[in-house]
Amino acid sequence: MTHNPTIVVGIKQVPDDDEVRIDPDTGRLDRSSAPAVLNSPDRNALEAALGVRDDVGGQVIAMTMGPPPAADVLKEAVAMGCDDGVLISDIAFGGSDTWPTSLTLARTAEYLDADIVVCGEETTDSSTGQVPPGIAAHRGWAQLTYVEELEPLPEANQLAARRDVEGGYERVVADLPVVVAVAFGENEPRPAGLHRKIYAENEFEPVTVDANDLDIDEETVGLEASPTNVGGMETIEGVDRERTVVDDVDELAEAIRSTEVFA
């Protein structure tokens, strides 16, 4: 069966990172005006998944859990080459932290009969990196995080990967089903093909599933089932910097020399 694996890719819509900058004067930002985009590490996940399909065939399905407008990222995934896209949406999911989020995604992966689940390293909005291991843990599946390269081994019903580890790398082989988190920036995501793009824009309709379809007990998801809560938010005072731009190297050397570092 794994000569034609079902590869499910977790992707998320997030506020555009480039619009989310620290304003050095006020130390504040306006996220509401930031347009929603595809979490950029998820492009690497999509590329890795499509790469596996290039090697051994099968199908690639993108899944996103979020409100209906999040379906936009599914269009992008389909334009890049995914065979299909699933929107996982239900008010019951609102306020989920990583525990119920990964439960919901794990259920969806199972519902789609996934052999391989591919995720990004982390999201730029919640940046926990905990969802992919969470998906694996909810199902007792194998996991491969910080993946630089994937090598499907269909004969053995396994997936091998090169992982980035502190100070080097390792090569690991995992039994299927497996959850992969691709290291951000490790591959060159392919551009959307013209025909796929037209299809994604005009014809593609995502499959939509809710808690009921996934056979998820509403009490196991959402805010209530999230072990963690936000207890408070504090604006971080921007560090007050001199912000002096000097004209030449001698002046810069002088400035460095005059700091306490050289005292």
Place this chain on the structure above:
Amino acid sequence: MTDIDPSEYSDVWVFVEDHDGDVMSVSWELLNEAKTLVEETGEELVALVIGEDVDGVVEEAIARGADRVLVADDGVFEPYRADPYGEQFRAMVEERKPSIVLIGGTHTGRDFAGRVAVPTHAGLTADCTEIDVAEDGVLQARRPAFGGNVLATIICEEHRPQMATIRPGVFEAAPPENDRDGEIERVDVVVEEADTLTEVLERSTGETADVTEADRIVAAGGGIDGDLEPIRRLADALGAEIAASRHAVDEGWVDGSRQIGQTGKTVRPELYVAVGISGAVQHLEGMNDSEVVVAINNDPNAPIFDHADYGIVGDLFEVCPELADALEGAEQPEVTL
């Protein structure tokens, strides 16, 4: 749903991450910081050591502040794999019910933490930069959010344990005190090789640098375009360590242990020189507490200039060697101010 009684849970656990006997320095940083938590709560500070032939690590954990060390020593744990580590750790948590569990936010720590937190339905806060504990024993885990301008406090009131991964470099390690006493307890190993889902075919690691100790840092970014020479030259002149942005690390120009930022190390040297680094929020998070920041960039609109004390707009391939010369001149007594 899972109703538990938080009062049944006590003690602060710190995971000591070792690979082949080499301990990641974040583990010692956490042991030292956790001392302040147990002073607050009056509980035991427990270190967890998982690996093979780890006696040396166990001794050092006591010298670094652990009251008790739980040891799972078995060949199945070397080299590291998420599934056996997660399973062993989960079993220990379920049996002994710690209140707080701290894990270094390294690739390894972030890899297996979820395999403990999910089955135990624990609260897991990723990448914290500040921790303390309230009077009721609730951990206040703080982490930067929304691109770094907000510090969010994450709490977990109804579930236990309260788990957190902590960024490397944010806390200071204490030197070992070799005459400290502590209890060593060997635990049952619950994992068998036959049950594992993964196999490590090859592992290749070199020396990992510790840039968090450096007083001066010269950091290389995408602008160096593969040529580290100007960085080396300037670092030599300043007596500085070399670090890098993620771009420079991803390209393979600089080793990953030297990466600064949200997914790398946090540093606060006296002097941080950012060379050919744009100043993305994820980078700034790792170096914003440096005392003096200097930026060298050929784009006058690069965001890094807003976060630097001194900046120069210019080609790094010219600026770095010239600056090195000018600074070396400064070492001569007659030129020194």
